[in-house]
Amino acid sequence: MIETLELTKVYSLKGKEVVALSSVTFSTKGGITAIVGHNGAGKTTLIKVLSTLVIPTSGDAFVEGYSVTRDEKKVRELIGLVSVSERQFYYRLSAMDNLLFFSSLQGLSLREARSRVRELLEMLGLREWENVPYMKFSTGMQRKLALARALITDPPVLLLDEPTLGLDPISAREFRNLLKGLRGKTVLFSSHYLKEVEELADKVVLLKRGRKVGEGTPEELKAKLGRMVEVRVKSVPRGMERFVVVDHGGVSVLRLPEKEVDKVEGFEELRVVEPTLEDVYAYFVGEEQDTARMERVRRRWMPRD
Structure with a gap:
């Protein structure tokens, strides 16, 4: 023990x-x-x-x-x-x-x-x-x-x-x-x-x-999140960066608890899925990111035309 x-x-x-x-x-x-x-x-x-x-x-x-x-x-x-x-x-x-x-x-x-x-x-x-x-x-x-x-x-x-x-x-x-x-x-x-x-x-x-x-238990923690929803957005709301699973070409896909969806505006719903431990980690442990700083880093390292 x-x-x-x-x-x-x-x-x-x-x-x-x-x-x-x-x-x-x-x-x-x-x-x-x-x-x-x-x-x-x-x-x-x-x-x-x-x-x-x-x-x-x-x-x-x-x-x-x-x-x-x-x-x-x-x-x-x-x-x-x-x-x-x-x-x-x-x-x-x-x-x-x-x-x-x-x-x-x-x-x-x-x-x-x-x-x-x-x-x-x-x-x-x-x-x-x-x-x-x-x-x-x-x-x-x-x-x-x-x-x-x-x-x-x-x-x-x-x-x-x-x-x-x-x-x-x-x-x-x-x-x-x-x-x-x-x-x-x-x-x-x-x-x-x-x-x-x-x-x-x-x-x-x-x-x-x-x-x-x-x-x-893993099942108890996943149950606290409830169902997860994947949505497509053009702009990631501040504080929701930890839910991003795809970020490409100016479009992002968020995977977040159904109860959090009302915090996102102008989204397209893709599908409803069951939570994983990765979702649990993102919800409880994931950090809010400094979006402006991340954008500066992205611009610095993106290849130039």
């Missing part, structure tokens, strides 16, 4: 305060939960707080009932972490030697460690690579080895920060299939890939500028 209560983290950057998380409260028990938000929304900070790598400014978070601020050691025993932002292995050591080393840090005897490591390498399809130096691993293999390290002690909670970032489609699919086999645990992962979120997540938490702006 993971629970956060009014979780806040403020960084000091060049004399200025940057709010990475602001009063974030949510809970999840079992299953797979996705943290979704724009770059800088606070996803990585949230995972670092939950893994005790970052101390919150205020509020608290709990893993299996243990506080990340008061019971750090116990929390670390209960979690497995996969992070692409941290160097996790020694490049010249083999997969086997890397995992044996980290197993020893977890208190496993050499005999226990060898048995567990071989089991994990077999499960993740890396057994034939066990004696190959980490530096020769592909990105997908590195990510699988990171998952193996996170699973050494068979922890009840897994924290994964954009685990499929940079993977080719096949490797990403293999990694998602591995995660599906871990549903007996509480898994929390961050991602920008909404199709991946829709495929994996039992629950989604939406972050925008450090604040939680939505929470629920």
Whole structure:
């Protein structure tokens, strides 16, 4: 189980305060939960707080009932972490030697460690690579080895920060299939890939500028939007830029909730469709754009006749 209560983290950057998380409260028990938000929304900070790598400014978070601020050691025993932002292995050591080393840090005897490591390498399809130096691993293999390290002690909670970032489609699919086999645990992962979120997540938490702006199952979040309408317009109303799905030749197509259509003037309705998670993201997380600035950028980079 993971629970956060009014979780806040403020960084000091060049004399200025940057709010990475602001009063974030949510809970999840079992299953797979996705943290979704724009770059800088606070996803990585949230995972670092939950893994005790970052101390919150205020509020608290709990893993299996243990506080990340008061019971750090116990929390670390209960979690497995996969992070692409941290160097996790020694490049010249083999997969086997890397995992044996980290197993020893977890208190496993050499005999226990060898048995567990071989089991994990077999499960993740890396057994034939066990004696190959980490530096020769592909990105997908590195990510699988990171998952193996996170699973050494068979922890009840897994924290994964954009685990499929940079993977080719096949490797990403293999990694998602591995995660599906871990549903007996509480898994929390961050991602920008909404199709991946829709495929994996039992629950989604939406972050925008450090604040939680939505929470629920994918179906619950889509139900909050209702039916979507695609309309063609010649001019995009201010504040509706996030709904643009086509912008070409002076004509734009907006895909927006039916309840928002009355905010658009002079449109041609194209069709009514069911919402997707991409629509949910655009509605709850999408930012209003500075239309004048965007037009200046467009003119600057458009080819001249």
